[in-house]
Amino acid sequence: MDAISKKELAKIACNVRMGIIEGTFNAKSGHPGGSLSITEILTYLYFKEMNINPEKPTACNRDRFVLSKGHAAPALYSVMANRGFFPVEELKTLRKVDSRLQGHPSMNYLPGIDISSGSLGQGISAACGMALGSKLKGDAFRVYTILGDGEIEEGQVWEAAMYAAAKKLDNLVAFVDNNNLQIDGTVEEVNSPYPIPEKFAAFGWNVIEIDGHNFDEIEAALNEAKATKGKPTAIIATTTKGKGVSFMENQVNWHGSAPNAEQYEIAMNELKALLNEMEG
Amino acid sequence: MADVIKTATRDAYGKALVELGEKNPDVLVLDADLAAATKTGAFKKAFPERFFDTGIAEGNMMGVAAGLATTGYTVFASSFAMFSAGRAFEQVRNTIAYPHLNVKIGATHAGISVGEDGASHQCCEDIALMRSIPGMVIINPADDIEARAAVFAAAEHNGPVYMRFGRLAVPRIFDESYKFEIGKAVTLKEGSDVTIIATGLMVNEALIAAEELSKEGISAEVINMHTIKPLDKDAIIKSAKKTGCIVTAEEHNVVGGMGDAVCDAVCSEYPVPVVKVGVEDTFGKSGPAVELLHFFGLDADNIVKKAKIAIEKK
Numbered sequence: 001m002d003a004i005s006k007k008e009l010a011k012i013a014c015n016v017r018m019g020i021i022e023g024t025f026n027a028k029s030g031h032p033g034g035s036l037s038i039t040e041i042l043t044y045l046y047f048k049e050m051n052i053n054p055e056k057p058t059a060c061n062r063d064r065f066v067l068s069k070g071h072a073a074p075a076l077y078s079v080m081a082n083r084g085f086f087p088v089e090e091l092k093t094l095r096k097v098d099s100r101l102q103g104h105p106s107m108n109y110l111p112g113i114d115i116s117s118g119s120l121g122q123g124i125s126a127a128c129g130m131a132l133g134s135k136l137k138g139d140a141f142r143v144y145t146i147l148g149d150g151e152i153e154e155g156q157v158w159e160a161a162m163y164a165a166a167k168k169l170d171n172l173v174a175f176v177d178n179n180n181l182q183i184d185g186t187v188e189e190v191n192s193p194y195p196i197p198e199k200f201a202a203f204g205w206n207v208i209e210i211d212g213h214n215f216d217e218i219e220a221a222l223n224e225a226k227a228t229k230g231k232p233t234a235i236i237a238t239t240t241k242g243k244g245v246s247f248m249e250n251q252v253n254w255h256g257s258a259p260n261a262e263q264y265e266i267a268m269n270e271l272k273a274l275l276n277e278m279e280g
Numbered sequence: 281m282a283d284v285i286k287t288a289t290r291d292a293y294g295k296a297l298v299e300l301g302e303k304n305p306d307v308l309v310l311d312a313d314l315a316a317a318t319k320t321g322a323f324k325k326a327f328p329e330r331f332f333d334t335g336i337a338e339g340n341m342m343g344v345a346a347g348l349a350t351t352g353y354t355v356f357a358s359s360f361a362m363f364s365a366g367r368a369f370e371q372v373r374n375t376i377a378y379p380h381l382n383v384k385i386g387a388t389h390a391g392i393s394v395g396e397d398g399a400s401h402q403c404c405e406d407i408a409l410m411r412s413i414p415g416m417v418i419i420n421p422a423d424d425i426e427a428r429a430a431v432f433a434a435a436e437h438n439g440p441v442y443m444r445f446g447r448l449a450v451p452r453i454f455d456e457s458y459k460f461e462i463g464k465a466v467t468l469k470e471g472s473d474v475t476i477i478a479t480g481l482m483v484n485e486a487l488i489a490a491e492e493l494s495k496e497g498i499s500a501e502v503i504n505m506h507t508i509k510p511l512d513k514d515a516i517i518k519s520a521k522k523t524g525c526i527v528t529a530e531e532h533n534v535v536g537g538m539g540d541a542v543c544d545a546v547c548s549e550y551p552v553p554v555v556k557v558g559v560e561d562t563f564g565k566s567g568p569a570v571e572l573l574h575f576f577g578l579d580a581d582n583i584v585k586k587a588k589i590a591i592e593k594k
Contacts, residue, residue, distance in 0.1 A: 060352070107350075107379050115350055116379040119370060125340045126375055129347020132332065136308075137351070156371075159340035166335075 006215045013043045014275045017244045019078030023094035024258040033254040035075035037179040037239040042079040044218045054084040057112040064114045064130045068123025069148035070104040085112040121154025131172040146175045150182030164232040165204030172232040179241035181252045200234035212237025286449040290388040292424035294319025296431035310357040318358040318388045338363040342371035349381040361390035365406035377413045384434040384441045391531035393448040395569035402564035408536025410442045418508040420444040422483035423453045429460030448569045465512035471501030475519040475526045479505045482529035489583035513545040525590040526554045534558035553593035555586045
């Protein structure tokens with residue numbers, strides 16, 4: 001995996017996006033918008049950054065990931081399937097009664113999920129606990145989490161932010177998926193969390209701002225996080241909700257609705273064309 | 281009357297944590313700025329590197345406890361019952377209980393006996409809240425011996441446990457030989473006319489009530505229901521068959537508490553009259569703890585009165 005190129009990562013991200021569309025289409029529900037916006041971040045984490053082994057999903061010293069914005073489960077499942085945690089074909093079972101792929105990630109159902117999440121604001125606290133656990137074991141592993149920009153309206157996020165800095169959890173990285181949209185509108189219209197970088201900085205975090213779809217910037221930010229001692233790192237990633245599917249981009253109504261058959265075809269064709277272009 | 285040892289169950293909790301910490305290096309303790317009151321301060325002193333204060337942020341504390349538990353530790357998280365079961369209900373439900381993590385919630389200052397602090401801090405709803413969570417174990421010890429035993433049993437149990445401790449010093453009922461098992465009720469006195477099922481500090485009141493009743497020729501059976509979930513239904517049904525009526529006694533709202541759990545148990549299998557002693561669906565108020573307990577009818581006198589009512593209903 002070490003030698004994986006940015007071009008390869010881009011192809012994987014395209015496959016991950018197809019998995020998101022496949023899952024939500026088959027489920028007839030789910031959250032494609034905020035899944036598509038974190039695809040590059042998740043792809044980089046699971047294919048390049050994290051010390052993980054799909055064959056040993058409970059290894060003690062593996063790096064941990066917490067999807068604090070748990071509704072983006074289709075993206076997490078798709079990246080895990082593409083990484084070899086389970087067959088890609090299983091993505092079609094998303095949200096079905098007998099499926100391991102619950103609407104929000106559940107560690108009870110699926111090996112490789114480091115903690116159940118989905119109720120907003122709670123994942124980052126669990127990530128703090130994992131990072132603290134790692135510290136007790138002599139910095140045994142690193143912990144990554146992704147928050148939504150709407151999610152940080154939850155007060156618990158700031159309880160956790162205060163705590164992570166107070167405990168100097170420099171093995172913790174929190175991405176904020178700043179796609180600017182939440183269910184009721186733009187984040188500014190609803191209850192503006194802006195300015196986000198200043199807030200995390202004021203809470204004592206190392207803060208990095210990036211384009212969340214650019215692998216070079218993701219890589220540089222994660223390297224900086226690793227080199228930063230004594231404080232946790234917040235990576236504020238500017239992203240596009242619905243990224244990669246033309247009619248879903250920047251459309252708030254794709255937060256929590258699934259494509260119908262016609263939309264599914266259009267989306268898959270767009271992504272296949274992009275993949276062919278990259279492979280050609 | 282011989283000198284009776286009186287200890288608050290929260291004190292026994294603090295001491296038991298230290299004892300447990302000495303035996304088990306994987307035990308961690310969290311608190312939310314109440315270590316002096318919850319008595320986890322004793323653990324903090326003994327094992328500072330295994331104690332974490334999350335500050336006044338109970339929701340975050342429960343999440344941190346969950347995260348730590350996923351890395352292999354047995355985590356005790358403490359605050360007052362009001363904030364553990366109340367404020368942090370959803371964190372307990374979603375991040376601890378749903379993934380069935382090894383977090384033990386040490387909730388102190390439960391019930392009316394908080395005393396002078398008043399209604400805002402007198403949690404009489406925690407049993408109801410915790411009962412409604414699948415897989416949650418609820419233990420409400422009656423004295424210091426049982427509180428210590430509960431801590432050790434909770435540590436052995438795989439999964440979430442809610443332990444309910446009090447602020448008020450209460451008389452010791454058991455001796456060092458007392459055997460405690462999660463989910464196994466203890467019959468403290470055999471009887472034939474009425475069953476008194478009590479939990480927490482009401483167990484001692486139940487024993488006093490049984491004595492009073494015997495003076496009037498009424499034979500009361502007394503059961504200590506230290507574990508409210510999973511409930512020992514067999515013990516309840518067995519006793520109901522013997523006495524034909526039940527009085528429940530708890531320092532909790534009569535809505536959703538142990539009394540309701542007992543009603544659930546008997547109504548489908550062996551319906552008998554059940555009369556509840558508890559806080560009558562009202563908020564508490566300020567006052568000295570013992571006076572308040574009498575004010576709210578959480579005493580032996582009320583149990584005696586309710587026992588007679590239960591018998592009449594047979």
